[in-house]
Amino acid sequence: DVKVTQSSRYLVKRTGEKVFLECVQDMDHENMFWYRQDPGLGLRLIYFSYDVKMKEKGDIPEGYSVSREKKERFSLILESASTNQTSMYLCASSLEGRIAGETQYFGPGTRLLVL
Amino acid sequence: GNSVTQMEGPVTLSEEAFLTINCTYTATGYPSLFWYVQYPGEGLQLLLKATKADDKGSNKGFEATYRKETTSFHLEKGSVQVSDSAVYFCALGYSSASKIIFGSGTRLSIRP
Numbered sequence: 001d002v003k004v005t006q007s008s009r010y011l012v013k014r015t016g017e018k019v020f021l022e023c024v025q026d027m028d029h030e031n032m033f034w035y036r037q038d039p040g041l042g043l044r045l046i047y048f049s050y051d052v053k054m055k056e057k058g059d060i061p062e063g064y065s066v067s068r069e070k071k072e073r074f075s076l077i078l079e080s081a082s083t084n085q086t087s088m089y090l091c092a093s094s095l096e097g098r099i100a101g102e103t104q105y106f107g108p109g110t111r112l113l114v115l
Numbered sequence: 116g117n118s119v120t121q122m123e124g125p126v127t128l129s130e131e132a133f134l135t136i137n138c139t140y141t142a143t144g145y146p147s148l149f150w151y152v153q154y155p156g157e158g159l160q161l162l163l164k165a166t167k168a169d170d171k172g173s174n175k176g177f178e179a180t181y182r183k184e185t186t187s188f189h190l191e192k193g194s195v196q197v198s199d200s201a202v203y204f205c206a207l208g209y210s211s212a213s214k215i216i217f218g219s220g221t222r223l224s225i226r227p
Contacts, residue, residue, distance in 0.1 A: 031213045042218055043217040106158035
């Protein structure tokens with residue numbers, strides 16, 4: 001079974017702090033994704049990566065950056081956390097390349113509260 | 116552009132009732148369609164998918180048929196259980212990328 005793990009289930013941070021959310025997948029997947037989930041808005045794509053050291057902006061990249069130094073690890077960085085970044089953050093991975101119909105596998109999520 | 120519209124919740128049903136959650140999409144080309152489910156406190160997991168018109172995806176008693184003529188992918192189950200209580204997301208995967216667009220989610224609660 002594919003396993004996607006996220007470093008924390010819950011985080012509480014203060015406004016202006018730098019926040020790192022880590023995601024690791026154990027199935028040698030090429031693609032990794034970061035989403036945020038908010039009530040009534042579903043999931044919105046922040047950033048994704050097709051390969052090591054490669055990243056592309058999703059629909060809402062403002063205020064975020066990412067890092068993918070190793071194939072299995074994809075980090076989401078909030079350079080200066082703000083209260084409007086309070087949300088559930090979900091990481092996902094999928095097997096290969098740019099193929100329609102690929103199933104994405106999700107981690108359990110990190111619920112971030114910014115005070 | 117590509118988009119997914121699904122039935123707003125919450126939906127509350129009694130155990131053994133028939134379930135339909137409506138989903139329609141707008142897309143260019145020939146997308147793949149998915150239903151994902153999120154149980155309380157967990158991430159999303161794939162429930163079923165269909166990759167071309169008239170395909171039927173099925174899993175755990177749930178079914179959905181890819182209807183190109185009505186641009187729909189409605190989720191159905193003949194007899195729901197309390198354990199089906201979750202949030203259900205309709206989603207669209209479009210060609211030339213591995214990205215998926217998700218609907219806003221429908222919360223389903225089943226009463227014993």
